[in-house]
Amino acid sequence: MQRTPVRAGAAVLVSLGALLIAGPVHAEPQPTPEQLGRQAEILTEQYNAIKLQLSRAQRALKAAERHLRQADATYRRLRREAGTLAAASYMRPGSQSEMALLVSRPQDALDQDAISTYLSSRQTARLQELVQARVQYERTAGRARSREAEIKEKKVALAKKKAKIEKLIDRIPKNNDPRASPPDINVPGSGKASAAVRAALTRVGLPYVYGAAGPSSFDCSGLMLWAYGKVGISLPHYTGSQYSMGTKVSRDQLRPGDIVFFYPDLGHNGMYIGGGRMVHAPRTGKNVEVVSLVQYYWGVYVGAVRIA
Numbered sequence: 001m002q003r004t005p006v007r008a009g010a011a012v013l014v015s016l017g018a019l020l021i022a023g024p025v026h027a028e029p030q031p032t033p034e035q036l037g038r039q040a041e042i043l044t045e046q047y048n049a050i051k052l053q054l055s056r057a058q059r060a061l062k063a064a065e066r067h068l069r070q071a072d073a074t075y076r077r078l079r080r081e082a083g084t085l086a087a088a089s090y091m092r093p094g095s096q097s098e099m100a101l102l103v104s105r106p107q108d109a110l111d112q113d114a115i116s117t118y119l120s121s122r123q124t125a126r127l128q129e130l131v132q133a134r135v136q137y138e139r140t141a142g143r144a145r146s147r148e149a150e151i152k153e154k155k156v157a158l159a160k161k162k163a164k165i166e167k168l169i170d171r172i173p174k175n176n177d178p179r180a181s182p183p184d185i186n187v188p189g190s191g192k193a194s195a196a197v198r199a200a201l202t203r204v205g206l207p208y209v210y211g212a213a214g215p216s217s218f219d220c221s222g223l224m225l226w227a228y229g230k231v232g233i234s235l236p237h238y239t240g241s242q243y244s245m246g247t248k249v250s251r252d253q254l255r256p257g258d259i260v261f262f263y264p265d266l267g268h269n270g271m272y273i274g275g276g277r278m279v280h281a282p283r284t285g286k287n288v289e290v291v292s293l294v295q296y297y298w299g300v301y302v303g304a305v306r307i308a
Contacts, residue, residue, distance in 0.1 A: 033172050037283030040168040042267045044210040044219050047161045048238040051211070054154040061147035068144050071137040078130040165210050172285045181205065183290055185273060192231040192308035193257025200227035200271050200279045203288045208281045213237055218281040218288060220268050224259055227271060228307055235307070239266045246305040254304055260293070262300045270297075272304065 031039075182204045187197045200223060206216055213222030221242055225235045235242055242259060243266050249258055254272050262268045270280025273290065278297070281288045291297070 031171075033285055034283070036168055036172045037285060038267075040165055040172065040210065040284050041220065042265060043161060043165045043168065045221065045239050045265075045267050047158065047165060047211060048219070048221060049240060050154055050158045050161060052236055052238045052241060054151060054158060057147055057150045057154060061144060061151060064140060064144040064147055068137070068140045071133065071140045075130070075133040075137050078133050169210070169284050174285065185290070187256055187273065189256070191257075192228075192233060193255065193306070195231045196227045196233070196308065197256045197271060197273050197279070199230040200224075200288075201273070201290070203227075203281075204279065204290060206288050208284055208286050208288070210284065220270065220281045223279075223281045223288060224269060224271060231308070233308060239269050242269065243303065243305060246307040249304050249306050251301065251304070255306070257308060258304045258306050260297075260304045261302050262297055264302060266302065 182202050185201060187194050187201070203214070203218060203223060203226070206218065208219060209217035210219050211222070212218050214226035218226065221235075221237055221239045224242055225237050228235050235245065239261065243261050246259075249255075254260070256272060256274045258272045259269050260272050260278055262270075268280070270278035270291075272278050276293050277290055278293060279288065279290050282291075293301070
């Protein structure tokens, strides 16, 4: 059956009315590059934390395996000794020729019962040591298995975090900023902190890359690691661990070389260079730069540590 013009017109009016009632459709606002960069940086430091935990677990596994080999060797040695003593205890009562060697003067020699008692006590002691060695072996083996499971778990978590970071990075505009020359900033002092500042300033203009710690690309904690590494001070590659090192300093006591931290999750850090400025690796899509803390960062500042 064909629709009449009247019915068709009514249908059009109903459709238009529905659209008017529903109102205009608004697209979801797209996050800015800065917001995407912040999300990526949070994930980057979580990634760095997992890498650090994985490294520690791998070192602990090596130690556990070394202790396991030692425990196994001890257990095997004691088991052999216990077997030797058991055989000696079994043979002793009927060994008259050996008794003759031991008993040269019957009146003051140990009798056969005393020898058996002596062997029995030694055997008991060895068996106790054997049991303890076996318990230690099982405990050590358990620790090794636990570390292996932890390493497997950390590797899975690391891969997932890496995939999330790379998915975010794909949404951030590529870095087309020309490389800036290292700034001509006078850093007074001859100590390690001043030397670390000078080292960090030589990296200005190099790109931010998540998980990188130099010499040609950096994330925020990687820049701190690299700069202090140049003056012989080892730092972990994770903002959370760096914040737990050194000495906490108040904002009004900041000196060049102090590491300053931002956001409640400690998701970002930089190196104070004096004059209310810091050098830092900001985010994906940007280069290492010197910035004023007044412009933005004091608003998200959480603390600082003095490393040297």
